[in-house]
Amino acid sequence: MVNVKRYLRLLGVQLKASGLLALQYRADFLAEGLTSLAWTFTALAPLFVVFGARPSIEGWTFQESLLVVGWFTLLQGVLEGAISPSLTGMVEHIRKGTLDFVLLKPADAQFLVSTQRFLPWRAVNVLSGVGLFVYAFVSLGRWPSLPGIFASLVLLATSMLILYSMWILVVSAAFFVVKVDNLTYLFTSIFDAARWPSSVFRGSLSWVFTFIIPLALMTTFPALALLGRLPWTWLVGAVVGSVAFASVARWVWLMSIRHYTSASS
Amino acid sequence: MSLRTSLKALPTMLRIGFSEAVAYRAEMVIWVLATTMPLIMLALWSAVARGGAVGRFGQAEFTGYFLAAFCVRQMTSSWVAWLVSYEVKQGTLAMRLLRPISPLLAYATEVLAGIPLRVAIVLPVLGISVWAAGAERAVPTSLGGWGLFALGIVGAWLITFYLNVLLGTLSLFLESSQKLMEVYMVLFFVCSGYMFPVEFFPPGVRTVIEWLPFRYQMGLPVELLTGAHGAREAWALLGAQWAWVAGLGVVSMAVWRRGLARFAAFGG
Numbered sequence: 001m002v003n004v005k006r007y008l009r010l011l012g013v014q015l016k017a018s019g020l021l022a023l024q025y026r027a028d029f030l031a032e033g034l035t036s037l038a039w040t041f042t043a044l045a046p047l048f049v050v051f052g053a054r055p056s057i058e059g060w061t062f063q064e065s066l067l068v069v070g071w072f073t074l075l076q077g078v079l080e081g082a083i084s085p086s087l088t089g090m091v092e093h094i095r096k097g098t099l100d101f102v103l104l105k106p107a108d109a110q111f112l113v114s115t116q117r118f119l120p121w122r123a124v125n126v127l128s129g130v131g132l133f134v135y136a137f138v139s140l141g142r143w144p145s146l147p148g149i150f151a152s153l154v155l156l157a158t159s160m161l162i163l164y165s166m167w168i169l170v171v172s173a174a175f176f177v178v179k180v181d182n183l184t185y186l187f188t189s190i191f192d193a194a195r196w197p198s199s200v201f202r203g204s205l206s207w208v209f210t211f212i213i214p215l216a217l218m219t220t221f222p223a224l225a226l227l228g229r230l231p232w233t234w235l236v237g238a239v240v241g242s243v244a245f246a247s248v249a250r251w252v253w254l255m256s257i258r259h260y261t262s263a264s265s
Numbered sequence: 266m267s268l269r270t271s272l273k274a275l276p277t278m279l280r281i282g283f284s285e286a287v288a289y290r291a292e293m294v295i296w297v298l299a300t301t302m303p304l305i306m307l308a309l310w311s312a313v314a315r316g317g318a319v320g321r322f323g324q325a326e327f328t329g330y331f332l333a334a335f336c337v338r339q340m341t342s343s344w345v346a347w348l349v350s351y352e353v354k355q356g357t358l359a360m361r362l363l364r365p366i367s368p369l370l371a372y373a374t375e376v377l378a379g380i381p382l383r384v385a386i387v388l389p390v391l392g393i394s395v396w397a398a399g400a401e402r403a404v405p406t407s408l409g410g411w412g413l414f415a416l417g418i419v420g421a422w423l424i425t426f427y428l429n430v431l432l433g434t435l436s437l438f439l440e441s442s443q444k445l446m447e448v449y450m451v452l453f454f455v456c457s458g459y460m461f462p463v464e465f466f467p468p469g470v471r472t473v474i475e476w477l478p479f480r481y482q483m484g485l486p487v488e489l490l491t492g493a494h495g496a497r498e499a500w501a502l503l504g505a506q507w508a509w510v511a512g513l514g515v516v517s518m519a520v521w522r523r524g525l526a527r528f529a530a531f532g533g
Contacts, residue, residue, distance in 0.1 A: 031444055038451045045455045049465045050309065053319045058312050186299040193305045200312035 010107060011115055018118035025121075032121040040073055040128045058199040063140045065197055067223035070132035071159075072195040075218060077125025078160055079191065083167050085117035087184055090171050099260065110168070110253055133226070144226045151225035151235055158242035159218035165242075165249035166190075166213070172249075172256035194219045214241060274366055275374065282378025293379065297386055300338050306460050307331035320464060326491075329398035333490040334459060336387040336394075337483055340380060341422045345372045346446055349433025358528060369430060369521065376426065405492055413499050417486040420506040424482050427513035430521055437524035452477075458484025478513065481506035 047069060051062040060068075090113045093099040103109050137143055144152075170187050190213060193201075198216035201209055209215045217238050224230040286293065310327045313319060322330070349372070352358040361368040394403035405411045432446055439445070454460055457479035466474055474480050485502050488494055494502065 035444060035447055038448055042451045042455050046306075046309075046460045049461050050313055052467075053465070054313055054316055057316070183295065186295050189299040189302060192302060196305070196309050200309050202308070202312070205308055 014115040022120045029121050032124045036124040036128050060197045063136045066132055066136035067226055068197050068219050069195055070129045071219040071222050074126050074129025075159055077123055079163055081119050081122030083163060084184055085119050086114050087167055089116050091174050091183055094174050145228050148226050148228045152222040155222040155225055155238060158238050161242045161246050162214055165246045168249040168253050172252045175256040175260050271366055271370055278374040279378050282375050286379040286382050293382055303331040303334040325398045325402055329394055329402035329491045332390055332394035333487045336390055337486045339383045339387050340418055341425050343376050343425045343429045345429035346433040348372055350436035353436050402491055414489040416503055417489040420510050421482045421486045423510045424478050424513060427517040431517040434521045434524040437527050453479050457482050478509045481509055
């Protein structure tokens with residue numbers, strides 16, 4: 001219990017440091033807002049083009065797909081605000097050999113590197129995501145049920161856990177691959193596939209996106225939950241699967257950190 | 266920095282660049298994995314095509330198009346904007362400037378030297394495309410067609426390179442050009458024909474797209490590779506592409522020169 005309290009306090013300190021830094025660059029809020037709009041536009045433009053050709057694809061109408069894009073945008077906000085900045089910092093640590101200083105500190109290294117940097121202004125994306133939900137449901141002419149909303153919130157937690165675990169896996173790769181400037185880019189581009197309802201992927205690709213890189217769990221499942229179409233068994237499967245995924249990631253991290261030899265030694 | 270010394274140094278620089286590319290081959294694999302968006306789009310559009318053809322695009326046409334898009338992206342991708350802005354931030358650009366050769370040439374050779382390895386990846390993909398989509402939808406069937414494609418891909422590479430130089434150089438004027446690069450990527454993804462063929466745009470938007478450079482970075486070489494145009498149309502589009510090459514070349518070099526003057530002021 002003492003340990004949990006200590007880590008919560010540490011998290012508070014790290015958040016405060018990032019928060020103060022963000023307040024220094026208030027103009028960024030506007031810039032972030034504009035880029036968020038631009039990214040939402042990229043996510044939507046192909047959607048307009050695709051649904052210009054067909055009224056529904058693999059059982060998904062335009063409005064229903066908007067929900068998937070909404071979850072995608074929301075998670076992108078989480079990813080870019082809370083996960084990616086630390087990833088960039090971590091890659092830099094490995095490259096420069098300053099990871100030694102992190103490892104020397106009397107706290108869990110994974111915790112320290114994962115919380116070293118937050119970009120609060122990126123949260124604008126979360127707002128764009130919620131805006132998309134509202135628009136989609138207004139044009140569907142109905143609202144999600146309470147259990148549906150609850151299920152989607154549970155799935156939001158599991159998706160964040162999966163995203164974070166994927167991040168840990170990518171960072172672990174940074175221990176083995178020397179020149180790693182592109183890892184963040186790889187991470188976002190894998191995530192990009194999550195903007196489409198997972199049922200458009202057939203065969204092996206669909207298997208990969210459900211079980212290996214669980215993108216389907218992150219955006220399609222919560223959208224289905226909001227629509228009230230997600231079976232309970234899938235929900236349970238998502239929770240169990242994401243916890244398993246997170247444990248694997250933690251194990252890989254511990255393995256890689258053992259592999260780490262600092263830049264100077 | 267005369268032309269003759271530059272030309273003399275070029276083969277050595279290319280050789281060094283190639284050795285570097287081989288040494289960092291794992292990095293290139295990551296890059297290739299990171300540019301698989303055309304394959305995702307292929308899956309998506311195949312789902313659409315299962316309900317019937319879209320315009321002139323059926324299943325096979327989409328396969329040819331997006332595999333070609335993947336190949337073109339491999340051949341034309343450029344990271345010079347990141348390189349320049351990184352070196353400006355870290356101050357290492359000063360070292361480059363001390364050498365008796367233009368830093369731009371050094372950047373260009375670094376990108377060019379990676380191409381042989383990329384070709385090694387592209388060729389099997391083209392093979393798969395021929396097998397899956399049929400030769401006439403995957404690659405040009407005549408020598409002239411290959412010639413047009415070669416012209417198109419060189420133009421596309423140059424446009425991408427110049428735009429990268431331009432964006433990177435802007436980091437000498439602005440505090441951070443990171444945001445601008447993001448906006449550029451967004452525009453490139455949507456407007457270039459990378460996510461869907463440009464002919465899917467509604468007519469009004471299409472006209473705007475034809476006047477922007479992005480379409481000539483990706484859409485045109487892909488269309489030339491998959492044989493979407495007759496000779497006359499292809500030449501007209503290539504003309505527009507090379508007009509962009511010339512225009513961007515002049516502008517980016519001018520901005521680069523002015524930016525460097527500012528950089529000198531920083532250091533001194």
